[in-house]
Amino acid sequence: MRTPLIVGNWKMNKTASEGRAFVRDFQQLVEPSTDVEVVLAPPFTALESVRSSLGATSRIMLGAQNLHWEQQGAFTGEISGSMLLDLGCRYVIVGHSERRTLFWERNEDVQKKVRAALACGLRPILCVGESLTERETGQTERIIDEQLSAGLDQLTDANLKTVTIAYEPVWAIGTGRAATTVQAGDVHRSIRAFVANRWKDAAAATMRILYGGSVTAQNAASFLESPDIDGALVGGACLNPDSFAKIIAAANRNPHS
Numbered sequence: 001m002r003t004p005l006i007v008g009n010w011k012m013n014k015t016a017s018e019g020r021a022f023v024r025d026f027q028q029l030v031e032p033s034t035d036v037e038v039v040l041a042p043p044f045t046a047l048e049s050v051r052s053s054l055g056a057t058s059r060i061m062l063g064a065q066n067l068h069w070e071q072q073g074a075f076t077g078e079i080s081g082s083m084l085l086d087l088g089c090r091y092v093i094v095g096h097s098e099r100r101t102l103f104w105e106r107n108e109d110v111q112k113k114v115r116a117a118l119a120c121g122l123r124p125i126l127c128v129g130e131s132l133t134e135r136e137t138g139q140t141e142r143i144i145d146e147q148l149s150a151g152l153d154q155l156t157d158a159n160l161k162t163v164t165i166a167y168e169p170v171w172a173i174g175t176g177r178a179a180t181t182v183q184a185g186d187v188h189r190s191i192r193a194f195v196a197n198r199w200k201d202a203a204a205a206t207m208r209i210l211y212g213g214s215v216t217a218q219n220a221a222s223f224l225e226s227p228d229i230d231g232a233l234v235g236g237a238c239l240n241p242d243s244f245a246k247i248i249a250a251a252n253r254n255p256h257s
């Protein structure tokens with residue numbers, strides 16, 4: 001049984017006080033049941049206000065959008081996993097395509113970040129996905145296999161169990177042009193097969209694979225009905241409490257076994 005996971009990646013949006021206002025409205029619309037896990041991933045500067053607004057008993061979890069691979073030291077402007085853990089984060093997004101393309105993160109960097117997250121007890125959400133050119137030139141599978149090979153390299157079974165993969169075709173992010181459910185379903189199936197071949201069937205069976213890229217309240221259900229799509233990594237549509245709550249409701253209606 002894979003519990004659906006819906007993650008809202010706020011990217012560089014919302015101040016700390018806007019984060020408080022979001023939580024106030026959002027909690028009136030949704031308090032997740034045991035059938036779906038919900039993670040809010042605000043910018044670093046809003047983590048504390050979101051955490052305190054959610055309250056100690058909320059089932060809604062906190063995630064971060066990035067971390068540095070070192071625990072501490074002379075890395076001006078960076079944030080470590082243990083700092084995030086101390087702020088109440090349970091999840092951290094690693095290797096988002098915006099980090100890879102705008103901030104030059106390489107597979108080697110992503111690998112170090114996944115390991116650093118696991119070492120301090122955070123659950124990494126490893127993002128993979130192809131660009132439009134890579135899809136059009138038939139390289140989707142190769143690119144994703146390389147990203148998975150680097151990100152999951154040498155992880156123990158216990159560690160693999162706490163990793164989530166997010167498939168985000170770069171051409172679908174923020175464009176309003178989501179992948180079709182068939183396109184997403186095909187890649188999700190091949191990610192699961194890759195994990196099964198390379199690691200263990202058991203790891204592949206329990207690993208959650210999220211779809212991300214122009215997910216909306218309108219199209220979420222069609223993705224979540226697909227047997228290999230275990231949730232969503234949502235950007236634009238998570239910034240509005242109402243549309244994000246509707247995406248969560250779609251996950252609640254589509255439990256996977």
Ligand SMILES: O=C[C@H](O)COP(=O)(O)O
Pocket residue numbers: 009096168172173174175176212213214215233234235236237
């Ligand atoms: O992390 C979220 C993704 O990049 C998707 O963003 P989007 O829903 O705005 O396309």
